[in-house]
Amino acid sequence: xxxxxxxxxxxxxxxxxxxxxxxxxxxxxxxxxxxxxxxxxxxxxxxxxxxxxxxxxxxxxxxxxxxxxxxxxxxxxxxxxxxxxxxxxxxxxxxxxxxxxxxxxxxxxxxxxxxxxxxxxxxxxxxxxxxxxxxxxxxxxxxxxxxxxxxxxxxxxxxxxxxxxxxxxxxxxxxxxxxxxxxxxxxxxxxxxxxxxxxxxxxxxxxxxxxxxxxxxxxxxxxxxxxxxxxxxxxxxxxxxxxxxxxxxxxxxxxxxxxxxxxxxxxxxxxxxxxxxxxxxxxxxxxxxxxxxxxxxxxxxxxxxxxxxxxxxxxxxxxxxxxxx
Amino acid sequence: xxxxxxxxxxxxxxxxxxxxxxxxxxxxxxxxxxxxxxxxxxxxxxxxxxxxxxxxxxxxxxxxxxxxxxxxxxxxxxxxxxxxxxxxxxxxxxxxxxxxxxxxxxxxxxxxxxxxxxxxxxxxxxxxxxxxxxxxxxxxxxxxxxxxxxxxxxxxxxxxxxxxxxxxxxxxxxxxxxxxxxxxxxxxxxxxxxxxxxxxxxxxxxxxxxxxxxxxxxxxxxxxxxxxxxxxxxxxxxxxxxxxxxxxxxxxxxxxxxxxxxxxxxxxxxxxxxxxxxxxxxxxxxxxxxxxxxxx
Numbered sequence: 001x002x003x004x005x006x007x008x009x010x011x012x013x014x015x016x017x018x019x020x021x022x023x024x025x026x027x028x029x030x031x032x033x034x035x036x037x038x039x040x041x042x043x044x045x046x047x048x049x050x051x052x053x054x055x056x057x058x059x060x061x062x063x064x065x066x067x068x069x070x071x072x073x074x075x076x077x078x079x080x081x082x083x084x085x086x087x088x089x090x091x092x093x094x095x096x097x098x099x100x101x102x103x104x105x106x107x108x109x110x111x112x113x114x115x116x117x118x119x120x121x122x123x124x125x126x127x128x129x130x131x132x133x134x135x136x137x138x139x140x141x142x143x144x145x146x147x148x149x150x151x152x153x154x155x156x157x158x159x160x161x162x163x164x165x166x167x168x169x170x171x172x173x174x175x176x177x178x179x180x181x182x183x184x185x186x187x188x189x190x191x192x193x194x195x196x197x198x199x200x201x202x203x204x205x206x207x208x209x210x211x212x213x214x215x216x217x218x219x220x221x222x223x224x225x226x227x228x229x230x231x232x233x234x235x236x237x238x239x240x241x242x243x244x245x246x247x248x249x250x251x252x253x254x255x256x257x258x259x260x261x262x263x264x265x266x267x268x269x270x271x272x273x274x275x276x277x278x279x280x281x282x283x284x285x286x287x288x289x290x291x292x293x294x295x296x297x298x299x300x301x302x303x304x305x306x307x308x309x310x311x312x313x314x315x316x317x318x319x320x321x322x323x324x325x
Numbered sequence: 326x327x328x329x330x331x332x333x334x335x336x337x338x339x340x341x342x343x344x345x346x347x348x349x350x351x352x353x354x355x356x357x358x359x360x361x362x363x364x365x366x367x368x369x370x371x372x373x374x375x376x377x378x379x380x381x382x383x384x385x386x387x388x389x390x391x392x393x394x395x396x397x398x399x400x401x402x403x404x405x406x407x408x409x410x411x412x413x414x415x416x417x418x419x420x421x422x423x424x425x426x427x428x429x430x431x432x433x434x435x436x437x438x439x440x441x442x443x444x445x446x447x448x449x450x451x452x453x454x455x456x457x458x459x460x461x462x463x464x465x466x467x468x469x470x471x472x473x474x475x476x477x478x479x480x481x482x483x484x485x486x487x488x489x490x491x492x493x494x495x496x497x498x499x500x501x502x503x504x505x506x507x508x509x510x511x512x513x514x515x516x517x518x519x520x521x522x523x524x525x526x527x528x529x530x531x532x533x534x535x536x537x538x539x540x541x542x543x544x545x546x547x548x549x550x551x552x553x554x555x556x557x558x559x560x561x562x563x564x565x566x567x568x569x570x571x572x573x574x575x576x577x578x579x580x581x582x583x584x585x586x587x588x589x590x591x592x593x594x595x596x597x598x599x600x601x602x603x604x605x606x607x608x609x610x611x612x613x614x615x616x617x618x619x620x621x
Contacts, residue, residue: 014439146583147532147580168565
């Protein structure tokens, strides 16, 4: 419990740090930052949006510390200001709608690639030096060293444009109304296959290599030899003696990978024109919609911290030593 | 350490990796000799398919794709190695300082390191780049250096903690060598393999991230680099109009360079740590991470 509490405090500090960066960045701009943002947005904005923009960045009357506290206050009450591009929509509304798609895509891809990668890693380590091991190891090097943007573009080119097997944009058929019907859900799955395939290609290799190497480190341990000496079946030793213990450091590597997963999913969404955070962000960058760009940092940081916390909790569940500590 | 150059030659992964990087480097340096065109000039009709006159076709506005590819390699390599060096210097210095000094210094550095690690990197870079405006490659290299050192610092710190216990460090301390001397001449040389891996890893990261930032429209579109090539091609909807050469060329170039660097990275680690020759890189990394964990 103390462990989790300490992590929570740390995550809070990290979130405040991200908010602090957001607070100071516009203030480091030369000239009047709000005017610059206002004019660089290029769109025809109603005059009242200028005031909204000032409030978004905490430009209230008063000394700097007071502005800072006001800014933090509004962020912690869930107010990220208003978007320039989609004025007068709130940033939280714009990003919130997109977050659902991103978390869905990212979450599914993470679960699939983590499971697949872990099993590939277990088998590769168990048959170390075999053709299977070589294929998994070399394939992992290749897949992880190619940027996500490149993988997405190549996948969209072959499966989307050349073979025409899958759609190359949107999360579902735009003609359908979002509803819990079989048709709509089917369309969502059909549209999700390519982005999912891309993310899994990018992610699986890393998990496989981590698991493989953790396994190899453990295979020389006495209790493995003991289990074999007892005459337990190969599969039983592999899964319940070796893999079970090798899983622990793999889970902690998952926490570190979350940042990469987020980044990969942003890029993938842009390429596949998927209506998640990445795409909203891309549109925001093109339109220089600063409140949305800043808001995504906070939402992404929060997502990352929540994911980290989930990993922390599962770590406590998996490692009984931490429960007693 | 002396056998390293020979080891590198004997290691097949290293050989292939070095060959790939050297090839790209030579092509980048010799760019003006290899093409008659200017990378920014319109030299043909828009979106022409590959031909003898234009080996890799032309872009939406009629620039020669091959010319842009080899000139763009200059930018991508320069930013990659520049930012990689910066990331490594900052990370190594902070890691050794935290690991060797311990106490308050360690607490402060480790706190910031862990903080930077949980703030997602790409979104942070996007915000920074957006406020800077159209970031030139050098600005991108600088902000990469400023935000991406945490990983290296953490790994270096963990390794420093174990090197610090060695007898030669203890004896240097007894002889009253100044701290900076112990850190630079006793500890640093023994971390050289981890620094090397950190460097190559950072170069890969920098090249990928620069391309990603530029692809997302945060770079300076006038600069010729693989990232801006992707950006321009995507903006011109190259794939949906069938101009695959426009977008796949920088794609394969990035993949090629990434694979070359990764092969080299794996090889350097295998050579520096003979007991890892089975490909134990990530296993050891996670061990290092674990040893650095549990403190904020």
